[in-house]
Amino acid sequence: MQGIVKQFPGVRALDGVDLDVRAGEVHCLLGQNGAGKSTLIKVLAGAHQPDEGTILFEGKEVRPTSPIDAIRLGFATIYQELDLVDGLSVAENIFLGHEHARFGFTNRAAANRAASEVLARLGHPEIRPSTEVGRLSPAAKQVVSMARALSREARLIIMDEPSAALAHDEVANLFRIIRELTAQGVAVVYISHRLEEIREIGDRVTVLKDGRTVAVGLAARDTPTSRIVSLMTGRNVEYVFPPRGGRELGDEVLRVENLSARGVFSDVSFSVRAGEIVGLAGLVGSGRSEILEAVYGARPASGRVLLSGKQVRRGVVGTVRHGMGLAPEERKAQALLLDQSVTANITLGTLPEFSKFGWLDRKRERAEARRLSEALDIRPPDPERPIRTLSGGNQQKAVLARWLLGGRRLLLLDEPTRGVDVGARAELYAVIHDLAKQGIGVLLVSSEVPEVLGLADRVLVLREGRVIHEGDAAGLDEHRVLDMIMNGKAA
């Protein structure tokens, strides 16, 4: 790809990008949130039309004007936002657009068989091809997305943050498959904000910054992290967690007693004190999100939830009024009003703070939104833009910003850094720490064990809906936690 330019109203998302990918390699695409990575690969996949620039594939100029063209060329894409049809089965989703059919009549048995094979290859034989996709967990959906890309005889596979919704062992699975593919000469474009993944799987790296290529074909294994980070951000960011300690732990803000929901989790008890960060570690599907939702009152469960010693009325309205806030895991489905401005999205949870007798103080609202988007470095820095036009990572920041307002006492953060770039991640960590310092209790779920260990004071390790270990984060290392969540050994 040469000199690709893509203009959106008010934003030049791509401003002359070059990318060259060789057969059989894993080419990583790096860049800050909003750098233009997703836009670039959408151009390649035929989902966007470039304003300028050419694409050469195997020496010939191609111009995919629609996704169909790109698919015919042998490009398969896993998009950043899940692109599945909830009402169809797993098999139907995988083969959507290239069904097993004769004269237009579908052959379900063949499709289910083929789907089982692909899923088994991905290490997920437990996902049944006839299950409706709408009933799967986000991680399983991601697997189905990958299966779909693999089901095509692709020459080039593009993966936009495929690992964001995956946990440790799944990523390993993914890498195994990528290696199989590249061994067959398939080229892979891989996007991720996790540098350690790049190191492990990548061959070469292209770095984007503000819609331009700033580095081409860096060796993935040998380039120093600091150099990559400074190429991406234009400054030096230390990818570290703020020092623990220096925080006073106050009274108990949250006490959970014997929380159970049939088939998801059982007998969960723990507490969070003011100023304390408690992390939940566990495999995908271990019920972490469900516990958060149950604590928040968004999901029925038995057991008691006490906020500052008082039992709160069940239901989100009550818990929010008592100072809880939840940043949910699926931002598009659970958090965002895509058609509304960034401001409206940020203030949604705390509207009463900006109103008198229901009358909105729009000036104050805008000012606060502006302050927060600066603090979290949401780009572009215009809070009046529809949030739909923001990049994935920036949307995620807005989701977090929602609960930094209005005196929360307890924040529930579900995968708060999913899809957030290295630089912003460090900022988010600092923000979370600051919040704790102000005496807010934080309950954190993350699939990245180092993140849990680095941020939290105390860690609960979950396995199949049960707490198997509870203890200080300081006394744990990544290895031990992984061991526990994989093997269930409460060491």
Added chain:
Amino acid sequence: TSNEPAAAPTSAAPAPAATGGNDQPGERVVIGFSAPAADHGWIAAIAKNAQATAEQYSDVEFRPVEPTNDINQQISAVESLIAAKVNVLVILPNDGQQLNQVALQATEAGIPVVNLDRVFPDKLAYRTWIGGDNYGMGVAAGHFIGRQLQSKNVSNPVIVEIQGIATLPLTQERSQGFEDALKEYNFTVTAKQDAQFTVETGNEVASSLLQAHSKIDALWNHDDDQGVGVLAAINEAGRNEFIMVGGAGSANAMREIQSGNSVLQATVTYSPTMASSAIKLARLIAQGKGMSDLVERQVPQSITLASETITRENVANYMSLGFES
């Protein structure tokens, strides 16, 4: 069939009674005309008759407004005619009561209103009313059925009634007349259902009614437009044990009656020719003339058409007046 070119009388208004010099061109008049939407054969015939009659006179400028079934819009339409200062208005209201006020406005603005068919409750609202006799229609149908059944010595007959749009006052009047007439024979209506004046709804209602009553003696259907559907349902069910009477007097119904092998043995008229008469009256009123057959110097305040019963015996006389549904 109805696909034949319109029978003569619908385009040429029925020959007037000897009107002497009244048809001579006179002072130029603008006649405003407002009626419900012509989504139905009878109303369509009303609009056509009015138009055709107006065109016969060189001194008449005919100004129809968009027909509509929405009261609110018809009020607006009449308001626009008042604003355009027409000389005389002919209004067939969707509902006389609801258009009363705007008719009153017109009268107050000095525009005489000829009220066609559905009557305004307030006599101040119109100069002349001309319309059919809905009650009389029911009476005519009731008497025909009553006599037929009596002559067959039927006791406790099953008499079924298919009404038109139930919310129209005219429907209620028709049913009342029917009931009252049947009472004289000690008969009552066994079942009645309303349809929407359309072929399709007539068909739907009839096919279910035929299921509900395995033996029927007589059936009165208020409207010949929907009657086409009613007859189709009867044929489909293969029923012929009863006599049927229609309403309004469409050409199609007359042909059925004439054929002699139909259950439809009579229809009671409610002739859309009244629109032609209304235009003529409007013209006379605007020109300050009277009706030449009458001694009075001015057009009368109210004229009610008689509802006639068309049977096989007299259908030939009426054929030319039948409107195509």
Added chain:
Amino acid sequence: MRGTVPVLRGVGEMRHLGLVAALAILVVVGLVTRPDNFATASNLISILSLAATIGVITVGATFVIIGGGIDLSVGAVMALASVWATTLATQSYGPVVMAICAILVGTGAGLVNGWLIAYGRLVPFIATLAMLVAARGLAQRMSDRRTQLIQAENSAIVDLSTSRVLGIPLLVYIFALVVVLGWILLNRTTFGRRTYAVGGNPEAARLAGIDVRRHTMLLYALSGMCCGIAAILIMARTTTGSSTHGDLYELDAIAAVIIGGTLLTGGRGTIIGSILGLLIFTLITNLFILNGLNTSDQLIAKGLIIVVAVLLQRRNLKERAP
């Protein structure tokens, strides 16, 4: 499970239990209130004949709604097709040409709808509303607002309603055929599967390489074709073509589809649900007329029954869902 007859399985599926229960209750009411008239063969046939016309339309509407659209023009298009097929000119070519004419007019109107929506990017609601208005106008123009009788030499059309095979009128067979074909198309072909995709997540469908626009256009054409078939049936039943046919069918058809469990937002739904929904409506009307209820009371009762039927279905869904 996979082995059983598909239609039966469909009816038996949990999600339709509520509807089947509602139907059963109505049948019981019928048996109790009119033991003599209700359960007769002729009444059942009459119910099916009544349901046939709108039933055919409902099949098309189900496709459109699952595909994420809506078609308000169904009744008007059916009226236009019936009028076009019964003009003197068309009638002179005989019944076969009349039937083909009706289907072509319906499909053509559907294609216009589809084109406006898929390529003209009009909202379905507006495009088909415009078609509703325009098709009625055109039908009135063509027919000069008269009811056009089918001539004696073309009575083959009317025979669809009056001739019977095994005691059942031909038009009921046509209805059944359309339902079965619709079911196969929706459940056993790529076209059907893609319809769910286009309605459920058009962006995902596009990215999966489906030509969403063409598919959308075809959906409306299909709906139009069903209206054309329905026009033949209504011509057979009423022996006429008329611009007044099919008044407010759009509401009835959409209501049947939605009572049947299809989401108005698209992506989910079944043909069998729609047909059950329709039968509920038809049965309600039939029961009312059998029992001689007046229309005001009918309306009130209908409103209540709709609510109860759907609540029944809801309860059922709830028990099933997690």
Added chain:
Amino acid sequence: MRGTVPVLRGVGEMRHLGLVAALAILVVVGLVTRPDNFATASNLISILSLAATIGVITVGATFVIIGGGIDLSVGAVMALASVWATTLATQSYGPVVMAICAILVGTGAGLVNGWLIAYGRLVPFIATLAMLVAARGLAQRMSDRRTQLIQAENSAIVDLSTSRVLGIPLLVYIFALVVVLGWILLNRTTFGRRTYAVGGNPEAARLAGIDVRRHTMLLYALSGMCCGIAAILIMARTTTGSSTHGDLYELDAIAAVIIGGTLLTGGRGTIIGSILGLLIFTLITNLFILNGLNTSDQLIAKGLIIVVAVLLQRRNLKERAP
């Protein structure tokens, strides 16, 4: 930009340009075809009076649709409110009680809709369709299918239509007031903001601590209240209460809202767009009336105009959007 009068800004906004252009074209057509009648004060007032009733309903419908729902019962609820307010019993308490009665009946029906949808979990389409049917039936029952005249002693109601201030009938002021209040509620209050949230992404709204159910219920109550107000206006215009009032208003209101750019899927839309959409419809009708087109051509023309108006708007949107 931010400083200018909000309403003006709203009208001037890009997204409404297409609508304003369509309106402008219609005005030009009016001026050309009827130079003498069109631009008169009395004609303009007549247009506004005609638009007032359905305009008030449109305001409520805009809220419901932005909130992700649909209200098919508006016309029927208006009819019911008009009938209830004009029963002899109610009339005996005088015009103020009549007005209050209309509003209470409307709001009550809206609450029932809202309750069924929010707590009974019925699909809005079905719940409000059931209400449509039931309310019409009830209105027919109450009025015994007769038109109920407003009695002389309660002519204060009728005065709303006949009395004028600065040459403009009172009911036009009421219409304007409802529009302005609606605009403020939607754009300047937390209620409005929440409406967008509930319609745009109910799950997100729920997780943000909004009581989605209660809010949904209030939206339908608001729509019902608007129907109650509309009932007062229609009573004033027709001097009657009747079960036939407001037939098919639901289609007109929804069409106006959607032409105005509100998404049927919720989460997006403006009051001003709806009102412009409504004015377009009303203007079309007015032009037809003035020009005395008395054939079915009107319907055809109407269909075409709708398509063109929306295409104009689309083109405009396209230029703006990616």
